[in-house]
Amino acid sequence: MSQEVFSRYDSADYLKTEEDIAGYLEAAAELAGDDPAFMAQAKARAKALLQRLGTPGDVRSDEVNTGDRR
Template identity: 60%
Template sequence: MEDVTFTRYDTADYLKTEADIAAYLKAAMEGSEDDPACITRAMEVVARVRKTICVAS
């Protein structure tokens, strides 16, 4: 059997602009009506992205 290697997926890697962040938060809010923890996770991702953007600036 062939070894398969997977890379770690992190949504934060794909949120590059404020428009990306806004669309991500909108999708999280629309898709999480029954799971408030989903919004919390989305906010944590956005916080990490914004911290990275501030450090890079």
């Protein structure tokens, strides 16, 4: 019997716009609850994604709730 091989899956591969990343942060905020380390990791990931898009990589806490980029 052959062994199944799976490719790497990263949901971030599907975040193509600033709006997608804002949605990612909103979902992370819902999942994080009271875990600041979870949100710190999500914000770091969002910053890297924004830089990949060529936009400023600052992620403010007010963006997490509203999804606004100013």
